[in-house]
Amino acid sequence: MRRPALTLLAASLLLAGGLASAADTVVPAAAVKTAEQLRDKALHDDTAWQVVKSLTTEVGPRMAGSPADQRARDWAVAKFKALGFDKVYTEPVSYPLWERRHESGAIVAPFPQSLVLTALGYSPGTPKGGLTAQVVSFDSLAALKAADPATIKGRIVYVGPRMQRKKDGADYAIGSGARVAGPVIAAEKGAVGYLLRSAGTDAHQRIAHTGVTGFRDAAKAIPAAALSNPDADQLERVLAYGKPVTVKLDLDCGIVGEYTGANVIGEITGRKHPDQFVAIGGHLDSWDPGTGAIDDGAGVAIAMAAAKLIHDLPQRPDRSIRVIAFANEEMGLWGGRAYAEKHANEVAKFQLGTESDLGADKVYRMSASVKPQARHAIEQIAGVLKPLGVAYDARRPGGGGSDLSQMHARGMAALTLDQDATRYFDWHHTPNDTLDKIDPDQLAQNVAVYAAFSYMAAQADGDFGSAPGAFAGDGAED
Numbered sequence: 339m340r341r342p343a344l345t346l347l348a349a350s351l352l353l354a355g356g357l358a359s360a361a362d363t364v365v366p367a368a369a370v371k372t373a374e375q376l377r378d379k380a381l382h383d384d385t386a387w388q389v390v391k392s393l394t395t396e397v398g399p400r401m402a403g404s405p406a407d408q409r410a411r412d413w414a415v416a417k418f419k420a421l422g423f424d425k426v427y428t429e430p431v432s433y434p435l436w437e438r439r440h441e442s443g444a445i446v447a448p449f450p451q452s453l454v455l456t457a458l459g460y461s462p463g464t465p466k467g468g469l470t471a472q473v474v475s476f477d478s479l480a481a482l483k484a485a486d487p488a489t490i491k492g493r494i495v496y497v498g499p500r501m502q503r504k505k506d507g508a509d510y511a512i513g514s515g516a517r518v519a520g521p522v523i524a525a526e527k528g529a530v531g532y533l534l535r536s537a538g539t540d541a542h543q544r545i546a547h548t549g550v551t552g553f554r555d556a557a558k559a560i561p562a563a564a565l566s567n568p569d570a571d572q573l574e575r576v577l578a579y580g581k582p583v584t585v586k587l588d589l590d591c592g593i594v595g596e597y598t599g600a601n602v603i604g605e606i607t608g609r610k611h612p613d614q615f616v617a618i619g620g621h622l623d624s625w626d627p628g629t630g631a632i633d634d635g636a637g638v639a640i641a642m643a644a645a646k647l648i649h650d651l652p653q654r655p656d657r658s659i660r661v662i663a664f665a666n667e668e669m670g671l672w673g674g675r676a677y678a679e680k681h682a683n684e685v686a687k688f689q690l691g692t693e694s695d696l697g698a699d700k701v702y703r704m705s706a707s708v709k710p711q712a713r714h715a716i717e718q719i720a721g722v723l724k725p726l727g728v729a730y731d732a733r734r735p736g737g738g739g740s741d742l743s744q745m746h747a748r749g750m751a752a753l754t755l756d757q758d759a760t761r762y763f764d765w766h767h768t769p770n771d772t773l774d775k776i777d778p779d780q781l782a783q784n785v786a787v788y789a790a791f792s793y794m795a796a797q798a799d800g801d802f803g804s805a806p807g808a809f810a811g812d813g814a815e816d
């Protein structure tokens with residue numbers, strides 16, 4: 339009788355059932371137990387709350403390159419030290435310095451009235467006294483892409499796609515696409531200005547959402563701003579009369595030079611393999627109108643607090659836990675790109691990594707990009723996270739989060755820990771991104787997730803497949 343061949347599917351089912359082969363990466367039983375204790379302790383630990391309260395109160399808004407940038411870095415160095423991290427250091431990150439000074443806008447005709455708007459990152463200013471032009475409107479980025487340049491030349495382009503609240507925040511792709519690519523396309527077609535319906539889900543607040551544009555060449559950039567959602571509704575109602583609509587933009591903002599900030603890094607040094615790392619973090623910069631609580635003081639706090647719990651164990655973990663507070667994520671992943679460039683040759687030393695940058699509500703889903711032989715260890719991690727309400731989706735790749743996506747793109751094994759983003763885009767990049775939006779219990783759940791997975795990855799017998807060029811084309815680097 340012929341034995342049936344063990345198919346890949348059957349093999350993975352066996353693994354799912356808990357049987358690992360000798361080639362597999364495995365988390366030892368003692369480490370699983372410690373991770374469960376870390377998880378349970380984290381739920382009653384308020385370190386992350388204290389950290390994000392401290393950052394948002396003592397530093398407040400900290401736009402990259404602003405005077406608060408240096409204060410934020412000083413804060414991060416001091417906080418890492420106060421929490422007892424073994425190593426604290428900075429790595430320089432340089433980028434164009436963009437400033438926002440003054441902004442206003444109005445409908446000039448046919449029904450004169452002011453508009454609530456905010457300038458977008460890398461927007462140049464308007465000429466002194468403002469820019470007045472007729473508006474041409476598109477309901478989507480695709481419609482703008484398809485438009486004849488003759489209809490756009492000399493006009494202010496308005497693009498108004500709407501975002502709906504979604505648990506996975508999927509509609510942000512619609513809003514951010516119109517914000518990043520829209521102004522560039524409009525400029526290429528001869529527009530003199532660009533207006534966007536805010537990339538946000540708060541339909542009833544006269545508060546505009548800022549964010550970066552895709553302008554890479556300042557010489558080709560045009561003034562660009564986002565209208566609050568009710569102001570976008572109003573402009574659309576005025577446009578619906580079918581009469582020529584003229585708008586005035588008065589923006590005083592722009593790139594004023596080059597700035598050098600830094601990624602701030604704290605490490606819990608591994609006992610057996612100090613030069614191998616589990617990398618976690620958030621970004622230290624924020625947009626200027628709010629205090630950067632959900633974006634991304636929470637991410638920095640979650641990572642710091644998770645590492646602090648591991649630091650407080652009776653002995654150091656086998657591998658190091660590296661917490662990175664990234665510089666200038668908001669204007670184009672400058673900190674993440676600088677980090678990946680500097681550490682490109684060390685990608686194999688990164689055991690596993692991911693960054694928290696989608697607020698402070700609960701993690702509900704985990705996915706991973708790891709080598710097949712590490713799936714068993716990922717399932718062990720999933721088992722520890724399951725009581726926290728985290729589902730493991732084996733079909734999706736792990737992307738590493740915002741800045742660490744750049745290390746993943748170079749071959750770092752990575753998780754994605756999806757947070758519930760239902761509320762996030764109501765406040766994201768607005769004056770409403772403040773500490774009161776963080777629920778301390780949900781924040782603690784995040785810390786439990788990060789502490790448990792980081793410890794298990796640090797203690798695993800074997801690696802997760804980080805290697806130069808690994809995971810290319812897994813679709814996660816977007």
Ligand SMILES: [Zn+2]
Nearest residue numbers: 633634667695
């Ligand atoms: Zn962010």
